Amino acid sequence: MAAPIRFRDHAVNSGVEPVPTAELPASATASANDRGASSAPSVERVYRHRLPVRISHWLNVPFLIILIMSGLQIFNAHPALYWGDRSDRDRPLLSMRPMQTDSGEIKGITAILGHQFDTTGVLGYSNGMGRGFPAWATIPSGKWLAMGRQWHLFFAWLFVVNGLMFMAYALASRHVTRDLAPTKRDLRSIGKSIKDHLILRHPTGEEAKRYNVLQKLAYATILFIVAPLIVLTGLAMSPTIDTAFPWLLIMFGGRQAARTIHFIACFSFVGFIVIHVLQVVLTGFLNNIRSMVTGWFTVRHEGASHEA
Amino acid sequence: MKPERALERRRFLKGTLGAASLVALSGCDNLTQSSWFPGILGKAERLTETVQRAITPRDALAKEYHAADISKIFPANGNTDPGTEEYAEHVAQGFSEWTLEVVGLVKTPRSWSLAALKELPFRTQITRHDCVEGWSAIGKWTGVPIGDLMHQVEPLPKARYAVFHCADVDDEGIAYYESMALADCFHPQTILAYKLNDAPLDIPHGAPLRLRFERQLGYKQAKYVTRMELVDSLAGIGGGKGGYWEDQGYEWYAGI
Numbered sequence: 001m002a003a004p005i006r007f008r009d010h011a012v013n014s015g016v017e018p019v020p021t022a023e024l025p026a027s028a029t030a031s032a033n034d035r036g037a038s039s040a041p042s043v044e045r046v047y048r049h050r051l052p053v054r055i056s057h058w059l060n061v062p063f064l065i066i067l068i069m070s071g072l073q074i075f076n077a078h079p080a081l082y083w084g085d086r087s088d089r090d091r092p093l094l095s096m097r098p099m100q101t102d103s104g105e106i107k108g109i110t111a112i113l114g115h116q117f118d119t120t121g122v123l124g125y126s127n128g129m130g131r132g133f134p135a136w137a138t139i140p141s142g143k144w145l146a147m148g149r150q151w152h153l154f155f156a157w158l159f160v161v162n163g164l165m166f167m168a169y170a171l172a173s174r175h176v177t178r179d180l181a182p183t184k185r186d187l188r189s190i191g192k193s194i195k196d197h198l199i200l201r202h203p204t205g206e207e208a209k210r211y212n213v214l215q216k217l218a219y220a221t222i223l224f225i226v227a228p229l230i231v232l233t234g235l236a237m238s239p240t241i242d243t244a245f246p247w248l249l250i251m252f253g254g255r256q257a258a259r260t261i262h263f264i265a266c267f268s269f270v271g272f273i274v275i276h277v278l279q280v281v282l283t284g285f286l287n288n289i290r291s292m293v294t295g296w297f298t299v300r301h302e303g304a305s306h307e308a
Numbered sequence: 309m310k311p312e313r314a315l316e317r318r319r320f321l322k323g324t325l326g327a328a329s330l331v332a333l334s335g336c337d338n339l340t341q342s343s344w345f346p347g348i349l350g351k352a353e354r355l356t357e358t359v360q361r362a363i364t365p366r367d368a369l370a371k372e373y374h375a376a377d378i379s380k381i382f383p384a385n386g387n388t389d390p391g392t393e394e395y396a397e398h399v400a401q402g403f404s405e406w407t408l409e410v411v412g413l414v415k416t417p418r419s420w421s422l423a424a425l426k427e428l429p430f431r432t433q434i435t436r437h438d439c440v441e442g443w444s445a446i447g448k449w450t451g452v453p454i455g456d457l458m459h460q461v462e463p464l465p466k467a468r469y470a471v472f473h474c475a476d477v478d479d480e481g482i483a484y485y486e487s488m489a490l491a492d493c494f495h496p497q498t499i500l501a502y503k504l505n506d507a508p509l510d511i512p513h514g515a516p517l518r519l520r521f522e523r524q525l526g527y528k529q530a531k532y533v534t535r536m537e538l539v540d541s542l543a544g545i546g547g548g549k550g551g552y553w554e555d556q557g558y559e560w561y562a563g564i
Contacts, residue, residue: 065332078442085436086379087443140340141333145440146557147340153564154352239438240523240563244364246371255436255444 041302046209048297053175056166057292063159064269066151069139071266072132073148079124079132081263085254093260096123098130106130156234163227170223179211180220186213202283208299215279218272226268233262346557357561370497370522373434378505379445382437384512387484390476390532398475403516408500412471412538415462422502422516428452431499439526440558449520451501455494457536463490467538471545472519475532478552486530487542487550487560488521497522500533525562527553 049057080095082088092111096119099109108124110117120126126134135141139151170176193213196202203212211219235241236248236258252258280288284298291297339345389395398406409419420428432450439445454470470493474484492498501520502509509515514531521528528551542548547555554560 066336069333069336074442078439080443082443085373085377085444086446088379089381089383089443136329136333139333139336141337144340146553147346149440149559150346150349150352150557151336151340153356153559154349157352157355235564237438238360238564239370239436239525240360240364243368243370243523244360249371255438259442 041300044299044301045296046299047295048209048291049295050173050175051295052166052169052173054292054295056162056169059162060159063155063162064273066139066155067159068266068270069137070148070151070155071262073138073140073143074145074152075263076132076138076143077145077148081260082256083253083260084256085249087256094263096132098125156231160231163231166223180216180223182213182216182220186216189213200282205299205301209297218275222269222272226265226272230262230265230269233258233265237262353559353561356559356564360561360563364523366491367496370435373436373446375434375448377446378434378448382445382447382504382513383439383443385439385441385526387476387478387531388512390474392475392477395475395532399511399515406516406534408517408533409535410457410461410538411535413464413467413540414538415464416460418457418461420457425452425500425517426502428456431496432503433497433499433520433522435497435520435522437526437529440553440562448503448505449499449501450503450506451499451517451520453496454498454500454536455496457500458490458493461538463538466540468540469538469542469550471537471539471542471550472530472533473535473537474530475534482552483546484530484532484552485546486519486528486552487545488524488528490538492521492523495523523563527551527558528562 078087079097080087080089080092082092094110094112096108096110098106100106106120106125107118108120108122108126108130110119110123122134123132124130129143131143138148140147170180190213196212197214202208232248233252235245236252237255242249242255248258249255252261287298403422406422407419408422408425409417411417429452430450431453432448434446434448437445437447467490469487470490471485471487474486476484478484488498497520499520500517501514502517504510504513509518514529514533517533518531519529519533537545539545542550542560546552549555550560551558
């Protein structure tokens with residue numbers, strides 16, 4: 001049995017939490033590092049995510065899933081999108097409708113800007129019913145607008161309260177300026193970062209301790225652009241709120257435009273979530289999950305002889 | 309990695325994800341069907357109402373549009389013809405015998421013939437109708453401000469809601485009705501409309517008299533109105549939730 005590897009423990013972000021000194025049996029890491037390194041590789045634990053961030057993050061998991069799925073239920077009540085203030089039904093930007101072919105077969109047709117796609121089984125027509133999104137994507141699963149609204153408008157409040165608390169914390173604790181805002185150096189390295197992402201080369205060592213530039217931009221965009229946008233466009237669909245804040249309609253180009261932007265923002269969230277979860281899996285699933293649960297993230301420093 | 313293993317792993321992942329989403333979805337469906345959970349979800353309505361009323365000036369007007377903005381086709385939703393013999397008779401008479409009664413918690417109950425209502429000062433507004441389904445249509449409505457009628461009947465201090473009784477019934481014979489807070493009756497854009505786009509209201513849009521309650525969703529805009537009743541509680545009327553759609557799970561406060 002090789003000598004145990006010592007952890008160089010230190011809390012990077014905060015002195016609030018205790019700084020444990022831990023030891024791990026070498027067998028846990030030895031196999032990966034046992035490649036004839038001239039100097040011993042070491043494992044460093046960094047305190048990456050503070051408690052308020054972790055709580056807010058995990059609350060958003062059910063909140064967003066429920067909001068997206070109940071939102072699709074609401075969308076299904078009129079599965080078409082428009083620009084401006086009114087719905088001119090002959091000119092939708094997007095629609096998902098069942099259509100009968102000459103042979104009598106019913107197909108689900110999704111039309112985007114006049115281009116038609118056969119999406120039978122998923123969009124427009126699924127499980128023998130004309131409906132925008134299929135039952136597996138909506139809450140409740142059956143067609144039930146009133147209940148979809150109940151879910152959506154309840155969790156919308158929770159999402160907003162959670163979001164405001166996160167914003168207040170992130171600004172006050174300087175989480176935004178320190179961890180999320182890209183630096184000039186970050187921005188200069190953006191080309192390299194894109195290339196690294198494309199070939200799935202992930203930062204290691206010191207570089208892995210902080211968010212890379214694409215990560216920062218993705219988080220900042222979702223937090224400071226898409227999330228406020230989805231809340232404001234949601235509010236712009238309220239006739240009472242439009243009366244209180246007429247600038248919302250002006251800002252988004254009308255109530256139907258706001259509804260369209262709300263939909264696009266929703267799918268920006270879906271896209272973000274897919275890539276985010278994929279990256280979590282690709283860059284060390286357990287380490288990532290652990291760091292979001294306990295705050296502690298493990299960074300491995302390779303031995304000097306094999307630089308990446 | 310060997311291809312079989314990759315395949316196996318993919319199958320496992322797919323199965324896990326599928327199962328997880330199924331559990332989540334059926335969990336949500338179970339909650340929806342439970343006796344207690346929708347009651348919790350329903351709490352949001354009161355919060356929304358409280359906040360929206362607090363931040364919206366009492367007399368702030370819903371946006372009024374230009375003639376060019378009017379929808380070429382204004383869809384008619386819900387009941388598009390009451391279909392009763394009584395109503396058919398009114399249609400045959402050109403609604404000459406149609407009356408609007410205002411009763412309940414008022415000092416002087418009154419009724420107006422349609423012709424008498426048309427003699428009263430009127431308001432014309434080009435506004436946006438927002439259906440709960442998600443679509444919007446813009447129309448030009450002309451009608452009597454309900455506030456004017458209220459000043460004539462003088463609501464009693466106890467009165468809290470105005471209930472609108474309508475001439476239409478659904479397939480099961482359940483009468484359509486709606487209600488609003490008494491205070492909303494005094495909003496300048498709250499009118500009983502008898503014209504849409506300068507023409508007398510047609511049957512699908514609620515002839516001869518329908519409510520326009522501009523700051524709330526389409527299902528509040530009661531059609532075929534025959535009677536207004538001022539009450540202190542909505543319990544005991546219809547299903548007790550304050551409206552035909554409300555009795556089926558839609559929010560009474562339809563500001564969003």
